[in-house]
Amino acid sequence: MADADCIFCRVLSGDIPADVVREDEHTVAFRDLEPQAPTHVLVIPRRHVPDVGTLAVQAPDEVAPLFAAVRAVAEQEGVAERGYRSVFNTGAEAHQTVFHAHVHVLGGRAMTWPPG
Template sequence: MAGEPQDDCLFCKIVAGQIPATIIRETETTVAFRDINPQAPTHVLVIPKVHYANAADLAAAEPEIAADLLRESRAVADGDGLESYRIVFNTGTGAGQTVFHAHAHILGGRGLQWPPG
């Protein structure tokens, strides 16, 4: 069922404390941790504690938690002293999503050209 933890989900296991992560922030609804394969000096993932496959599904089902992700994204950027940063939500394999639990990538600390790639 949507929103419920999934036994085979890496991020659900991080939320449950079954898999270690470098957690830098945690709220009632979110967890933020450093990416294990950083693509920028700051590369943090902000995830909801509830399980939805992607950000669009999360926003449709629980918009208040989707808003929490954005608030926490800003808090992560502020905590790392970033004046400029990028928030990325990959949706689907064609966009590079590899873990099917909604999450935001917070990237900063270097120039981020557009378009990304």
């Protein structure tokens, strides 16, 4: 299930330290090292899959807990009421740099559209 070369799997195993803000049986959430907003938390499934689409195919019962964790992080971080952005980058052309499914939870400021 884990990939020894995956940085997020190494966070899950404790080999790489992270500022963990929430965890449960399906997910772990930690602060992004290069935040793009005052609140920038990554929520990852414990299962190693390259992207959320693959998670939906391989373990559809783990998708709802991932979204529930995103909401819980937004509430915990105080951005749920004012608004937050949930971003899945899927594939290299979408600027996915770590090929372990993850959601960026961004908030704490007004988000522009289109993103930029």
